[in-house]
Amino acid sequence: MNIRADLDKTEFVSSEDFTWHPSPLAGVERVMLDRVGDEVAVATSLVRYAKGASFDPHKHALGEEFIVLDGVFSDEHADYPAGSYIRNPPGTGHTPHSDPGCVIFVKLRQFDDADLTPVVAQMPLQTDVAEPRQHELYQYNDEQVSYVEVPAGQRFAFAASYYVRELLIISGELDWQQEETRRLGPWSWIRMAPGQPLRINAVTPCVLFSKTRPIYRNADV
Numbered sequence: 001m002n003i004r005a006d007l008d009k010t011e012f013v014s015s016e017d018f019t020w021h022p023s024p025l026a027g028v029e030r031v032m033l034d035r036v037g038d039e040v041a042v043a044t045s046l047v048r049y050a051k052g053a054s055f056d057p058h059k060h061a062l063g064e065e066f067i068v069l070d071g072v073f074s075d076e077h078a079d080y081p082a083g084s085y086i087r088n089p090p091g092t093g094h095t096p097h098s099d100p101g102c103v104i105f106v107k108l109r110q111f112d113d114a115d116l117t118p119v120v121a122q123m124p125l126q127t128d129v130a131e132p133r134q135h136e137l138y139q140y141n142d143e144q145v146s147y148v149e150v151p152a153g154q155r156f157a158f159a160a161s162y163y164v165r166e167l168l169i170i171s172g173e174l175d176w177q178q179e180e181t182r183r184l185g186p187w188s189w190i191r192m193a194p195g196q197p198l199r200i201n202a203v204t205p206c207v208l209f210s211k212t213r214p215i216y217r218n219a220d221v
Helices: none
Strands: 012-013 028-037 042-050 058-059 064-076 079-082 086-087 092-094 103-110 119-122 133-140 143-150 156-159 164-171 174-178 180-184 190-191 198-202 205-214
Touching: 012 079, 028 190, 058 086, 064 164, 103 198, 119 133, 133 198, 143 156, 198 205
Parallel strands: none
Antiparallel strands: 012 190, 028 042, 042 103, 058 092, 064 079, 064 086, 064 103, 086 119, 133 143, 143 205, 156 198, 164 190, 164 205, 174 180, 174 198
């Protein structure tokens, strides 16, 4: 299965256009943002757990990275509230569930084999800053992960990168300037092709998740 698989092409999915598809486990649905592979895939998705839903125990041979967007995501290690950013390195495993239900943004099989650092961090869900601020969450070689707070009415530009750049709107509404101006709301996703800058104008106060995406040698399914 290939979904927006050409990383040399700029893509976006507005939250207004989400289509939730059932996963193999009852009570767990997903929006596939990009994907190469079937159930074992290099994938970027939104995943929604119904109240009380759970996933079977499993390991992430090539790593898992996720953000809790709503509700509480849990496993045997901890309970993660909305705003949590987690990196589970290659070879780690867990048994996920959510008692109240949750929505997460998750990226699978996109780690360097040698990147074995677990990360648990917290991002704000709302912002009241007076000037744009960028905060680093994690860096490994050329992979840079951060969140950005942008006040209403102000602009922010991410410089062109040699790598793919992804942006997820955690909260707020923005205008994205790319050939034409598009208004995007919470949980909308943008993936910029290498070499292209990303410019936004915050319509309301915004919290944005940003990362560069090197193509690691283990990314083939």
